Amino acid sequence: MTMEFTDRVSRVEPSATLAISALATELEAEGADVVDLSVGEPDFPTPENIIEAGQDAMDAGHTGYTTSAGILELREAIADKLADDGLDHSTDEIIVTPGAKQALYEIVQALVQDGDEVALLDPAWVSYEAMVKMAGGDLTRVDLSETDFQLEPALDDLAEAVSDDTELLIVNSPSNPTGAVYSDAALEGVRDLAVEHDITVISDEIYKEITYGVEPTSLGTLEGMADRTVTVNGFSKAYSMTGWRLGYFAGPEDLIDQAGKLHSHSVSSAVNFVQHAGLEALETEAAVTEMVEAFEERRDLVVDLLAEYDVDVSVPEGAFYMMLPVDEDDQAWCEGAIEDAHVATVPGSAFGTPGYARISYAASEERLEEGIERLAEEGYL
Numbered sequence: 001m002t003m004e005f006t007d008r009v010s011r012v013e014p015s016a017t018l019a020i021s022a023l024a025t026e027l028e029a030e031g032a033d034v035v036d037l038s039v040g041e042p043d044f045p046t047p048e049n050i051i052e053a054g055q056d057a058m059d060a061g062h063t064g065y066t067t068s069a070g071i072l073e074l075r076e077a078i079a080d081k082l083a084d085d086g087l088d089h090s091t092d093e094i095i096v097t098p099g100a101k102q103a104l105y106e107i108v109q110a111l112v113q114d115g116d117e118v119a120l121l122d123p124a125w126v127s128y129e130a131m132v133k134m135a136g137g138d139l140t141r142v143d144l145s146e147t148d149f150q151l152e153p154a155l156d157d158l159a160e161a162v163s164d165d166t167e168l169l170i171v172n173s174p175s176n177p178t179g180a181v182y183s184d185a186a187l188e189g190v191r192d193l194a195v196e197h198d199i200t201v202i203s204d205e206i207y208k209e210i211t212y213g214v215e216p217t218s219l220g221t222l223e224g225m226a227d228r229t230v231t232v233n234g235f236s237k238a239y240s241m242t243g244w245r246l247g248y249f250a251g252p253e254d255l256i257d258q259a260g261k262l263h264s265h266s267v268s269s270a271v272n273f274v275q276h277a278g279l280e281a282l283e284t285e286a287a288v289t290e291m292v293e294a295f296e297e298r299r300d301l302v303v304d305l306l307a308e309y310d311v312d313v314s315v316p317e318g319a320f321y322m323m324l325p326v327d328e329d330d331q332a333w334c335e336g337a338i339e340d341a342h343v344a345t346v347p348g349s350a351f352g353t354p355g356y357a358r359i360s361y362a363a364s365e366e367r368l369e370e371g372i373e374r375l376a377e378e379g380y381l
Contacts, residue, residue: 012130016350024344035371037359038344041242047287053280057273068264070096074275077282086221089250096270100206100234100247110259112137116167123351125176149178152186174207177358179316191222203231209238211318212296239281246278295320298361305372309381323356341374
């Protein structure tokens, strides 16, 4: 039997980040010592109080279905968290999802249909493109590599890229893969264009709690953006809960109603006891602060190590990634780096920006030093 697959699946490629991670796992299974700088998750354990909250919730019998949008207590806590960020959302304007990726998928499916134009800021997280293509949308891309990955100096380029035909713009600040935090002036420029062309904007703020000396602004707090911004966040990065799969989005109630249909018919709800663990996570500050301080020290270490080999990088202000300038054929560079130096990175072309490799500094200082040294010894720096 020959199966015929749909266009929406055939038009996308597997995740490049997960593909690199799988290759690293294969090499490790063969006995190789791989320094994995490709992974997009903190290397810290989930804080013990969060684990205990999840266990307590299971012991208390919170193992059945919840309301589709999520338990009321968690949505109330999320609404309070958003209010602290300057965003005004009721619990009816929030859906709790199995990971922020699911949130993004539901939003795109609710807003984008065949032929709709969606604008991305490159480098852009790999799954944005796939989600838009699966929804039948067309992509317009704005390259920020020429402006040190900052949006403010590229606002004219963004203005040329969007129009009245643009249905959706996706903004990710702090950014994966660059670690850039967009300035208030940049976000105000986004606001002006969104209002002028009646564009809905997704503000992906999954790394909002991981910044170094800057306070990122939530796009939805700007005048004129409350009713056209969908804010996405989650628990994976800030609370080191990647495997727990817990995220959320908040937006206008009519969007929540429509996206809620997809949510209820696909995943039903986020896991019950995980939601109770998330409730505890929102009260956890010390562990987050400790983790962010460690990431900042690692960032500075990697920047200094690369400088020793005359490699200049854009210094990230958030998240735990940076873009390393490499050969024009970044795919071949990354494949060679893992094969020859046993150092895993992700090609920049996967994010829409060839000529770079993304490295994650969510690893110990010892492994970061080892990885940079190996790349240098094998001639990759």
